[in-house]
Amino acid sequence: xxxxxxxxxxxxxxxxxxxxxxxxxxxxxxxxxxxxxxxxxxxxxxxxxxxxxxxxxxxxxxxxxxxxxxxxxxxxxxxxxxxxxxxxxxxxxxxxxxxxxxxxxxxxxxxxxxxxxxxxxxxxxxxxxxxxxxxxxxxxxxxxxxxxxxxxxxxxxxxxxxxxxxxxxxxxxxxxxxxxxxxxxxxxxxxxxxxxxxxxxxxxxxxxxxxxxxxxxxxxxxxxxxxxxxxxxxxxxxxxxxxxxxxxxxxxxxxxxxxxxxxxxxxxxxxxxxxxxxxxxxxxxxxxxxxxxxxxxxxxxxxxxxxxxxx
Amino acid sequence: xxxxxxxxxxxxxxxxxxxxxxxxxxxxxxxxxxxxxxxxxxxxxxxxxxxxxxxxxxxxxxxxxxxxxxxxxxxxxxxxxxxxxxxxxxxxxxxxxxxxxxxxxxxxxxxxxxxxxxxxxxxxxxxxxxxxxxxxxxxxxxxxxxxxxxxxxxxxxxxxxxxxxxxxxxxxxxxxxxxxxxxxxxxxxxxxxxxxxxxxxxxxxxxxxxxxxxxxxxxxxxxxxxxxxxxxxxxxxxxx
Numbered sequence: 001x002x003x004x005x006x007x008x009x010x011x012x013x014x015x016x017x018x019x020x021x022x023x024x025x026x027x028x029x030x031x032x033x034x035x036x037x038x039x040x041x042x043x044x045x046x047x048x049x050x051x052x053x054x055x056x057x058x059x060x061x062x063x064x065x066x067x068x069x070x071x072x073x074x075x076x077x078x079x080x081x082x083x084x085x086x087x088x089x090x091x092x093x094x095x096x097x098x099x100x101x102x103x104x105x106x107x108x109x110x111x112x113x114x115x116x117x118x119x120x121x122x123x124x125x126x127x128x129x130x131x132x133x134x135x136x137x138x139x140x141x142x143x144x145x146x147x148x149x150x151x152x153x154x155x156x157x158x159x160x161x162x163x164x165x166x167x168x169x170x171x172x173x174x175x176x177x178x179x180x181x182x183x184x185x186x187x188x189x190x191x192x193x194x195x196x197x198x199x200x201x202x203x204x205x206x207x208x209x210x211x212x213x214x215x216x217x218x219x220x221x222x223x224x225x226x227x228x229x230x231x232x233x234x235x236x237x238x239x240x241x242x243x244x245x246x247x248x249x250x251x252x253x254x255x256x257x258x259x260x261x262x263x264x265x266x267x268x269x270x271x272x273x274x275x276x277x278x279x280x281x282x283x284x285x286x287x288x289x290x291x292x293x294x295x296x297x298x299x300x301x302x303x304x305x306x307x308x309x310x311x
Numbered sequence: 312x313x314x315x316x317x318x319x320x321x322x323x324x325x326x327x328x329x330x331x332x333x334x335x336x337x338x339x340x341x342x343x344x345x346x347x348x349x350x351x352x353x354x355x356x357x358x359x360x361x362x363x364x365x366x367x368x369x370x371x372x373x374x375x376x377x378x379x380x381x382x383x384x385x386x387x388x389x390x391x392x393x394x395x396x397x398x399x400x401x402x403x404x405x406x407x408x409x410x411x412x413x414x415x416x417x418x419x420x421x422x423x424x425x426x427x428x429x430x431x432x433x434x435x436x437x438x439x440x441x442x443x444x445x446x447x448x449x450x451x452x453x454x455x456x457x458x459x460x461x462x463x464x465x466x467x468x469x470x471x472x473x474x475x476x477x478x479x480x481x482x483x484x485x486x487x488x489x490x491x492x493x494x495x496x497x498x499x500x501x502x503x504x505x506x507x508x509x510x511x512x513x514x515x516x517x518x519x520x521x522x523x524x525x526x527x528x529x530x531x532x533x534x535x536x537x538x539x540x541x542x543x544x545x546x547x548x549x550x551x
Contacts, residue, residue, distance in 0.1 A: 293399075311406075
């Protein structure tokens with residue numbers, strides 16, 4: 001196995017336990033830049049990864065009926081100030097498979113770096129996937145991160161994705177996720193991002209409820225301060241009878257930061273229903289005063305509220 | 312002579328060009344539970360927010376003296392650090408904040424489990440729950456009161472603590488209020504519940520921005536229900 005020390009250090013720095021991530025019982029793929037460092041399959045999970053000319057190509061299949069006790073870990077990153085990492089990920093959850101994935105995207109030293117992820121995720125009938133994506137981009141803000149995902153959620157399948165980038169700097173982030181949900185399927189997408197300095201955040205998450213009784217939730221929690229900016233588009237399309245969707249966007253703005261929230265909801269079937277709510281502005285005064293009435297300074301109260309929102 | 316912990320003199324508060332409090336004076340001693348009655352819109356919550364120092368409630372005139380110190384220029388959190396707290400009429404929900412964390416905010420050594428149990432909530436079910444909109448109004452009110460209890464304040468302003476609480480649990484709420492008072496706190500209890508107001512040591516009636524009647528709770532309640540009011544002849548403040 002190649003040198004995993006940089007990954008271990010970075011995981012510890014973000015509060016993760018390297019021994020769990022790299023456990024012999026857990027499937028994983030580890031790649032630094034375009035160098036595949038470690039690949040591990042376990043019963044029920046087939047992991048393949050190889051270097052292509054300008055990218056890492058990873059394929060992960062959780063076989064039909066597999067119920068994974070340990071999460072699958074996808075560890076991508078750069079451990080030097082400059083570099084490019086392109087990842088092409090194909091993830092398949094076969095029928096009745098159930099798994100949790102942790103995608104650790106770590107760029108602790110990035111000063112002039114770029115990470116682009118192009119993911120295709122397929123959930124077959126009754127499969128269940130929890131996909132947690134935790135990013136750490138270091139403190140310089142000199143990174144571009146461009147994750148794109150196309151997800152198909154099969155009949156009676158359940159997909160829950162949670163994107164988190166709440167410590168350090170963001171740099172430039174452009175999330176573009178599209179999810180198609182079949183009959184009785186469920187998709188829940190949550191993104192939590194905290195921008196500072198000159199960070200630029202653009203999030204577009206769209207859920208297409210194509211099957212009867214499909215359900216979707218698009219939830220975003222974004223805080224921006226200093227000179228940072230955020231543009232969030234949460235979209236839900238009700239295309240089938242009894243499909244139900246909701247878009248829930250909350251953004252807190254401090255300092256000279258700027259933010260926009262655009263909930264996009266549309267139905268193309270008379271029995272579909274989609275709703276949205278969006279709140280954008282400074283920290284809620286009532287929440288602030290509730291904590292100040294317990295002795296917190298205005299600054300500490302605001303920090304506590306933002307921390308909670310991003311939890 | 313009783314030393315008054317809270318001494319409000321000639322308080323005038325103008326909201327949207329209307330004097331909501333207009334020369335209000337009120338004294339409360341340490342260890343005194345004082346009930347404040349008044350019709351909807353009479354200024355009870357405005358008084359609570361003004362004494363606490365909430366944004367938009369700066370007095371146009373008058374003094375708020377706490378433990379011998381004028382506090383009307385102090386920020387809200389500075390008043391809190393002196394021992395004043397407010398249990399809100401409509402408490403805020405805060406996403407991502409656990410109930411146990413909320414109760415220990417400002418009171419890190421507090422027994423959050425005991426505080427929850429005191430208001431009739433199972434600590435095992437609530438300590439780790441979020442203080443968010445999944446809570447009912449009644450649950451949130453109980454947590455607010457548990458939070459006030461945990462702080463062990465010197466002056467607690469309780470704005471309608473029994474609103475939204477089921478009838479069977481009113482005694483628990485009264486017990487918690489009494490527990491706050493028993494630790495030596497002055498308590499300003501804003502309430503529409505006769506059964507709760509009747510447990511206070513003193514009471515007053517607010518109308519037209521002033522205290523129009525002060526005395527034993529039974530007398531003030533009777534006065535209020537009889538629409539006896541020197542200021543408005545009962546037209547504004549009477550229960551009817």
